[in-house]
Amino acid sequence: xxxxxxxxxxxxxxxxxxxxxxxxxxxxxxxxxxxxxxxxxxxxxxxxxxxxxxxxxxxxxxxxxxxxxxxxxxxxxxxxxxxxxxxxxxxxxxxxxxxxxxxxxxxxxxxxxxxxxxxxxxxxxxxxxxxxxxxxxxxxxxxxxxxxxxxxxxxxxxxxxxxxxxxxxxxxxxxxxxxxxxxxxxxxxxxxxxxxxxxxxxxxxxxxxxxxxxxxxxxxxxxxxxxxxxxxxxxxxxxxxxxxxxxxxxxxxxxxxxxxxxxxxxxxxxxxxxxxxxxxxxxxxxxxxxxxxxxxxxxxxxxxxxxxxxxxx
Numbered sequence: 390x391x392x393x394x395x396x397x398x399x400x401x402x403x404x405x406x407x408x409x410x411x412x413x414x415x416x417x418x419x420x421x422x423x424x425x426x427x428x429x430x431x432x433x434x435x436x437x438x439x440x441x442x443x444x445x446x447x448x449x450x451x452x453x454x455x456x457x458x459x460x461x462x463x464x465x466x467x468x469x470x471x472x473x474x475x476x477x478x479x480x481x482x483x484x485x486x487x488x489x490x491x492x493x494x495x496x497x498x499x500x501x502x503x504x505x506x507x508x509x510x511x512x513x514x515x516x517x518x519x520x521x522x523x524x525x526x527x528x529x530x531x532x533x534x535x536x537x538x539x540x541x542x543x544x545x546x547x548x549x550x551x552x553x554x555x556x557x558x559x560x561x562x563x564x565x566x567x568x569x570x571x572x573x574x575x576x577x578x579x580x581x582x583x584x585x586x587x588x589x590x591x592x593x594x595x596x597x598x599x600x601x602x603x604x605x606x607x608x609x610x611x612x613x614x615x616x617x618x619x620x621x622x623x624x625x626x627x628x629x630x631x632x633x634x635x636x637x638x639x640x641x642x643x644x645x646x647x648x649x650x651x652x653x654x655x656x657x658x659x660x661x662x663x664x665x666x667x668x669x670x671x672x673x674x675x676x677x678x679x680x681x682x683x684x685x686x687x688x689x690x691x692x693x694x695x696x697x698x699x700x701x702x
Contacts, residue, residue, distance in 0.1 A: 391420035392661060395455045397446050397470060398462030399426040399435060402484065406459050407440055409654045414439075417661045423453045426462075446470060450477045457507075457661065460484060464552055468493040471508070475500045480507035482660045485564075486556050486679055494679040498672045507663045509656075512564045512670045516655035518648035519626045519634040520615065521668070524569060526644070531636060532619030537599045538566055539616040542628075543587075543608035554588045555581075555682050555689070558604035563678050564670055565615060566592070566600045572674060575600070581685045582692070590685055 396406050403426070410422050424435050425443040432442045443449055449458070457480040460470050468488040474481045475497070487510050488494040501508035514520055527535065540562030548554065566575070573594050580591040587605030594600060613628035622638035631652070633645045650658065659669050670678070 391418050393421040393423070393454055393456050394419055394661070395423045395425055395443075395449045395453065395458045397425045397449065397458060397460045398466075398484075399424045399428075399431040400461070403431075403459075403461035404434070405653060406461055406657070407435065407437070409651070409657055410459075411437060411439060413654055413658055413661070417658055419661070421453065423449065423455065425449050447473070450474065450479055455479055457482065459657070459660075461511075463549070464556055465489060468497060471497050472500055475504050475506050475508065478504060478506065480660070480663065482509050482511070482657070484511040485560050486510075486682060487675060488679065489556070491676065491680045491683050494676055498676060501672070507660070508672060509660045509663075509669055510675050511656065512561065512568075512675075513652040513656040514561050514565055514615075514628070515568050515668050515670065516650075516659065517626070517628065517652045518631050518646045518650075518655075519628075519644075520565070520568075522644060522646045523617065523624045523626060523634060526624065526636065527569065527617065527619070531622065532617065532624060532638070533621035534596070535570065535598055535617060535619055537601065537618045538562075538569060539601045539614070539618075540565060540604075541602075541612050541614045542604045543610075543612045544606055545608055545611055546606060548586055548606035553585050553686065554583065554604050554606065555590070555685050558606075559588055559590055559602050559685070560678060560682055562590075562600070562602035562604070563592075563681050564674070566594070567670070567674050567678060568668075569617060570594060570598065572677075573598075574677060575681060578681070578685055578688055581688050583689065588685075588689070592681070 423441045458474045459482045461484045467483050471483045542558050575592045577593050582589050589603040592600040615626040617624045626634040636642050
């Protein structure tokens with residue numbers, strides 16, 4: 390059945406969603422894409438004649454008979470917009486974090502269940518072709534039992550004035566730990582240091598598995614890496630590279646992968662074809678990740694009074 394999609398928030402990341410949807414139009418049977426932003430300048434930058442423009446999220450669904458909405462607006466708007474669209478009876482894809490607090494995230498999940506609508510989030514690295522292939526290799530025992538995971542995402546560009554590095558950048562590393570460790574719950578946050586623009590986070594998981602995450606804006610150079618260290622080897626993924634990654638054991642080998650979709654296209658296609666089997670983060674996984682981010686932010690604010698804070702179950 391043809392789909393009518395709205396994208397709310399058309400800044401740097403929302404514009405990427407719009408371009409990805411255009412590329413997916415035939416595969417996902419998209420008949421209409423509507424870009425919605427309260428900022429006229431953001432709409433003026435959209436050059437495609439195939440995308441309709443609208444300036445009011447509250448009338449988007451009714452005016453354009455929308456089936457699904459993607460929210461890529463500022464983080465602090467996610468809860469209000471997500472709740473509004475779910476109550477209007479459409480499926481919702483909320484960029485991460487789906488809400489600034491665990492309570493708001495839980496409320497969104499409850500609303501989606503009550504309304505019988507799909508709620509998914511933007512954990513696109515689960516759909517990175519190298520990570521998908523690496524997970525298969527890990528499950529097959531290629532590098533033995535996981536001992537540690539290191540995630541680095543540092544970029545030269547500036548962050549916005551309202552986003553926190555934990556919410557926007559570190560959250561991907563936390564979700565990848567959830568993905569690669571098959572949904573295990575972290576035991577504790579052993580350390581978190583940093584500020585709004587840069588954070589380093591260490592988490593402990595069952596079986597003495599340690600997760601190290603360092604992220605930030607305004608870095609000297611761009612770094613985007615995932616390293617998984619196992620008992621018998623390690624895997625290194627350069628996240629800007631979608632076609633190959635390294636497995637390092639007695640000697641290094643290059644694993645090649647094939648994919649016709651970028652991670653963003655893949656996560657959006659998964660959302661738009663929600664009746665198919667999915668590797669997307671479940672609502673339970675999303676909530677665990679939000680809880681972890683919330684606890685990390687709390688520990689950061691209490692720095693100096695506590696070195697280790699147990700996570701609530």
